[in-house]
Amino acid sequence: MIWSKDRWNSFGSGAARMVLGASLFVLGITSASVLAMAQNSSAAPKGAPAAAAAPAQPSWVKLCVKNEQTQNKEICLIQHETFDPNMGIVMVYAAIRTVEGDPKKQFIVRMPTVYSLVMPTGAQVVVDKQQPTPMPFSVCFPASCQADLELTDDLLGKMRAGQQMVVAAMNVQKKTMAFPVPLTGFSKAFDGPPTDTAAYEQQRRQTIEMYRKRQQELAAKARQGQQVGPPQQGVPQQAPAPGQ
Numbered sequence: 075m076i077w078s079k080d081r082w083n084s085f086g087s088g089a090a091r092m093v094l095g096a097s098l099f100v101l102g103i104t105s106a107s108v109l110a111m112a113q114n115s116s117a118a119p120k121g122a123p124a125a126a127a128a129p130a131q132p133s134w135v136k137l138c139v140k141n142e143q144t145q146n147k148e149i150c151l152i153q154h155e156t157f158d159p160n161m162g163i164v165m166v167y168a169a170i171r172t173v174e175g176d177p178k179k180q181f182i183v184r185m186p187t188v189y190s191l192v193m194p195t196g197a198q199v200v201v202d203k204q205q206p207t208p209m210p211f212s213v214c215f216p217a218s219c220q221a222d223l224e225l226t227d228d229l230l231g232k233m234r235a236g237q238q239m240v241v242a243a244m245n246v247q248k249k250t251m252a253f254p255v256p257l258t259g260f261s262k263a264f265d266g267p268p269t270d271t272a273a274y275e276q277q278r279r280q281t282i283e284m285y286r287k288r289q290q291e292l293a294a295k296a297r298q299g300q301q302v303g304p305p306q307q308g309v310p311q312q313a314p315a316p317g318q
Contacts (some may be wrong), residue, residue, distance in 0.1 A: 159285065183220070193211050
């Protein structure tokens with residue numbers, strides 16, 4: 075079942091809700107397959123029309139909240155979202171959750187269930203050409219599946235030094251879905267001050283609205299029998315599952 079972008083995007087709206095409500099859960103696929111798909115997805119298909127440019131925004135942002143609901147402890151999410159340029163849904167969400175006074179950090183990834191993810195197989199996170207980190211799925215919501223694990227110093231170091239992270243999972247056709255996540259700006263966001271939440275939310279709404287209009291344009295062209303062109307950059311690539 076394909077869920078609407080409104081239902082999916084409701085997951086990400088409201089920084090405070092995301093920080094307070096981010097339950098942390100945990101997440102298999104060979105490193106070579108994941109990296110190959112990441113390279114393939116880094117460029118748009120030949121002949122594909124360019125997608126409209128989204129409002130400029132940092133790759134990673136730091137959203138924090140501190141109030142009575144958090145027992146007056148600052149809780150932060152250093153997070154990244156990748157949007158599908160045609161549909162406007164969040165293709166992959168990655169975040170690190172920190173709590174004031176707690177040395178432990180939690181790493182979260184979330185992917186849309188529109189791709190019929192295989193639950194027992196789980197997913198993997200690969201930074202550049204490093205060894206993959208398995209993350210079994212822990213929970214699935216109507217529109218997304220989420221995984222988490224305690225962030226190790228080793229994985230944090232890889233993310234700081236890396237250029238690209240790939241979150242991968244398998245669908246029911248036994249095809250591996252790769253979701254590239256750029257690591258540009260990760261360290262700056264992690265070490266820096268919190269992002270202005272109001273400004274971020276306004277920028278995010280503008281981005282979603284731009285994609286919403288893009289989807290409406292594509293639907294109108296489809297109704298008129300026009301060629302809408304191949305998928306735009308950002309849609310995850312498929313590749314045969316390991317062993318096939």
